[in-house]
Amino acid sequence: TVLANAGNQVSVWARREALCDAINAAHENAEYLPGIQLSDAITATHDPAAAADGAEAVVLAVPSQSLRDNLTDWAGVLPNAVPLVSLMKGVELGTTKRMSEVIAELTGAGPERIAVVSGPNLAREIAEGQPAASVVACADEGTAARLQKLCHSPTFRPYTNNDVVGCELGGACKNVIALAVGMAVGLGFGDNARASVITRGLAEIARLGTALGADEHTFSGLAGLGDLVATCSSPLSRNRTFGEKLGQGMTVADITGATRQVAEGVKSCASITELAHHHDVEMPIVEHVTKVVAGEMTPEDMLFSLVSRSAKSERWG
Numbered sequence: 519t520v521l522a523n524a525g526n527q528v529s530v531w532a533r534r535e536a537l538c539d540a541i542n543a544a545h546e547n548a549e550y551l552p553g554i555q556l557s558d559a560i561t562a563t564h565d566p567a568a569a570a571d572g573a574e575a576v577v578l579a580v581p582s583q584s585l586r587d588n589l590t591d592w593a594g595v596l597p598n599a600v601p602l603v604s605l606m607k608g609v610e611l612g613t614t615k616r617m618s619e620v621i622a623e624l625t626g627a628g629p630e631r632i633a634v635v636s637g638p639n640l641a642r643e644i645a646e647g648q649p650a651a652s653v654v655a656c657a658d659e660g661t662a663a664r665l666q667k668l669c670h671s672p673t674f675r676p677y678t679n680n681d682v683v684g685c686e687l688g689g690a691c692k693n694v695i696a697l698a699v700g701m702a703v704g705l706g707f708g709d710n711a712r713a714s715v716i717t718r719g720l721a722e723i724a725r726l727g728t729a730l731g732a733d734e735h736t737f738s739g740l741a742g743l744g745d746l747v748a749t750c751s752s753p754l755s756r757n758r759t760f761g762e763k764l765g766q767g768m769t770v771a772d773i774t775g776a777t778r779q780v781a782e783g784v785k786s787c788a789s790i791t792e793l794a795h796h797h798d799v800e801m802p803i804v805e806h807v808t809k810v811v812a813g814e815m816t817p818e819d820m821l822f823s824l825v826s827r828s829a830k831s832e833r834w835g
């Protein structure tokens with residue numbers, strides 16, 4: 519929708535032919551965005567080669583843990599010279615790779631062709647044409663500027679950034695913090711608890727990011743604080759909602775069984791914990807969420823365990 523609103527023709531690939539037919543006939547994705555009228559400039563196809571044919575850019579937005587399999591299926595179909603843009607906010611289980619790293623590994627594309635768009639961009643608000651800003655990150659300034667132009671619309675304001683690592687980690691880690699905030703909400707705790715988890719969450723995201731070479735300023739920008747606040751505050755967030763249900767006493771299996779949409783933090787909490795351990799970075803909130811998701815701790819024990827950790831200085835711990 520953002521690309522179409524910015525004046526582009528958009529071809530969407532989807533797995534199910536019936537859904538493509540429905541999107542093309544009714545200009546609505548009734549399963550994922552009911553009630554949203556899609557632009558006539560958007561068509562859907564079941565054929566990845568047809569979707570990619572003649573593309574100026576390829577935008578990848580499948581659940582993070584499925585990217586590797588999908589890119590394997592699309593080998594030989596993706597155009598050679600155009601930018602590959604990730605919207606995905608997760609870290610791969612098993613490899614602890616960011617999505618841009620998976621794209622580089624599977625496609626052989628260089629950093630000048632791999633970009634990330636990340637920011638406070640809750641899907642339904644974006645699709646409704648509500649105003650939002652975001653970050654287009656790429657190691658190559660020219661590629662970032664071209665993509666910025668492709669998606670700048672009257673309601674969507676993209677900024678360029680060369681910090682791919684920071685933007686990706688901001689997007690993936692905020693989902694885990696949103697699970698924790700959701701748990702606090704589900705347990706009936708108020709704004710002090712929420713603000714405390716958000717703020718300390720940002721501190722640990724920035725700690726991991728800088729250890730991995732990100733620019734610390736990225737975390738006070740749209741792909742850091744901006745996305746963290748939107749996700750942790752909004753009932754539209756799948757991750758916050760998932761956490762809220764955990765806080766209300768539902769199990770991971772029950773919640774997963776009852777939703778068809780992806781809450782990336784539920785899987786990525788484990789890979790981010792692993793990444794933090796590899797780099798000797800302390801991420802107490804992420805580690806505690808990982809234990810809750812694994813069924814090793816209750817949400818209530820998690821919050822009180824976090825509060826009763828040994829006292830330390832705000833700046834360093």
Ligand SMILES: NC(=O)c1ccc[n+]([C@@H]2O[C@H](COP(=O)([O-])OP(=O)(O)OC[C@H]3O[C@@H](n4cnc5c(N)ncnc54)[C@H](O)[C@@H]3O)[C@@H](O)[C@H]2O)c1
Pocket residue numbers: 533550579580581582584588605606607608639640641642778779780782
């Ligand atoms: N929804 C948002 O507000 C939002 C905003 C920014 C970024 N993102 C990120 O974009 C990515 C996709 O999220 P989404 O909101 O589109 O999720 P979603 O769950 O709403 O939709 C995922 C889509 O991928 C399809 N899908 C599911 N499993 C698949 C598989 N194995 N292979 C191929 N396709 C599969 C689904 O059918 C669906 O069309 C995530 O990493 C998410 O964090 C989401």
Ligand SMILES: O=P(O)(O)OC[C@H](O)CO
Pocket residue numbers: 607637638639640641693696745748749754755756757758780781782
């Ligand atoms: O619905 P969530 O929790 O996946 O969050 C959506 C977006 O990442 C918000 O920017």
